Amino acid sequence: MAAEKSKIPLHVAVTMDGNGRWATKQNLPRTKGHQEGLTVAKKIVKAAADAGVKYLTLYTFSTENWKRAQEEVGFLMNLIHVHLIGELQFYKDNGIKIRHVGDISALPKNIQDDLNDAMEKTKDFTGLTLNLAINYGGRDEILRGVKKIVEQGIKPEEITEETIRSNLDFPDCPDVDLLIRTGGEFRLSNFLLWHVAYAEQVYTDTLWPDYTEEEFLKNLEMFGSRNRRFGKEK
Numbered sequence: 167m168a169a170e171k172s173k174i175p176l177h178v179a180v181t182m183d184g185n186g187r188w189a190t191k192q193n194l195p196r197t198k199g200h201q202e203g204l205t206v207a208k209k210i211v212k213a214a215a216d217a218g219v220k221y222l223t224l225y226t227f228s229t230e231n232w233k234r235a236q237e238e239v240g241f242l243m244n245l246i247h248v249h250l251i252g253e254l255q256f257y258k259d260n261g262i263k264i265r266h267v268g269d270i271s272a273l274p275k276n277i278q279d280d281l282n283d284a285m286e287k288t289k290d291f292t293g294l295t296l297n298l299a300i301n302y303g304g305r306d307e308i309l310r311g312v313k314k315i316v317e318q319g320i321k322p323e324e325i326t327e328e329t330i331r332s333n334l335d336f337p338d339c340p341d342v343d344l345l346i347r348t349g350g351e352f353r354l355s356n357f358l359l360w361h362v363a364y365a366e367q368v369y370t371d372t373l374w375p376d377y378t379e380e381e382f383l384k385n386l387e388m389f390g391s392r393n394r395r396f397g398k399e400k
Contacts, residue, residue, distance in 0.1 A: 173390030175343035177221040178214060179358055179365070182207060183349030184373030191373075197241045202375035204249055208256065213379040215260055215294040217386060221339055222296050223267065225357050229303030243274055246300065250280040254287065261293030267335040268302030269310065297336060304359030307335050334360060341365070344389045346382075348374045366392045 182203055189199030207224060214222045227242060257264055264284045273281075277300070311333040320329060331337050342358055342365040350371040354362065368385045370377070 174218045174386060175366075175389050176219070177223070177340050177342050177361075178219050178344045178346065178386075179223040179225070179342045179362065180210070181225045181345075181347040181349075181355060181357055182374040182377075183347060183351055185375060187349065188373040188375040196238060199375060200242060200245055204245060206375055206377055208253065209379055210377070210382050211262065211294070211296055212260065213382050215262060217383065219294060219386075222294055223299055223339075223342070223358065224296070225299050225302070225355075227268075227300045227302070228356060229269070229301055229306050230356065232301075243277060247276055247280055250277075250284050254284055257284070257288055257291075257296070261291045262288060263291040263293070263295045264288045265295060265297050265336060267297050267299045267307070269306060270301070273301050295339070297339065299357070302335075302357075304354070304356045308360060310335075330360070344368065344385070346370070346385050348372050348377050 185199035185203040186196045187199075188202065189196050192198070211222060211224075226246070231242070232239060256262075264281075266281045266285065270278055270281060281298070281300070308330075311330060314333040315325065315329060339361075342362045345354075345358070345362050345365045345367045347367075347369050350369070350373075352369050366389050368388055370381065370385070372381060
């Protein structure tokens with residue numbers, strides 16, 4: 167059963183964890199897990215758009231993921247490249263706006279070009295905004311934001327929460343309402359540290375390649391049942 171429209175979170179963030187472990191359980195190479203994970207990601211993007219979610223942020227590749235084996239990193243970069251080119255029509259057909267969050271300058275040139283092209287071609291769409299967190303780290307985002315503030319010469323006494331927010335990667339995006347993490351781990355892993363301050367959190371043992379649209383909608387329903395007080399008493 168779909169969640170009530172009035173209780174749909176505005177901004178959902180997902181840590182797509184468990185691709186490698188899924189592949190290992192299937193006696194398959196880790197790369198196969200990432201391929202399956204990408205297939206699932208597309209389904210969840212469509213489910214989020216259909217459910218009325220306005221912002222969806224997917225933790226695609228973290229600043230820490232560069233520490234993985236070179237072959238796996240290379241495969242992931244190529245997978246992102248192929249997806250951005252091959253699935254652009256999918257985003258156009260569904261009116262989905264693509265944005266990148268993270269340090270784009272450290273990505274391979276072809277990935278930078280792919281992202282910039284996808285963002286330019288979808289910038290006027292008014293449906294779901296899909297934030298692709300690629301080469302993203304929460305601490306790195308805050309650090310880069312602080313550097314921007316220093317470069318602007320803003321005095322310490324003039325710095326407010328809005329000053330910080332406006333210098334982060336996506337200042338016009340609302341805070342995360344619902345954070346979902348698959349794969350059975352219970353930690354943030356440096357994801358959206360500023361933006362999840364009051365996010366409701368759902369952790370599932372389901373490995374990402376096994377995550378379904380039905381489970382996603384159930385997670386949205388769980389959000390609708392939460393009592394969000396934001397530090398106040400109702």
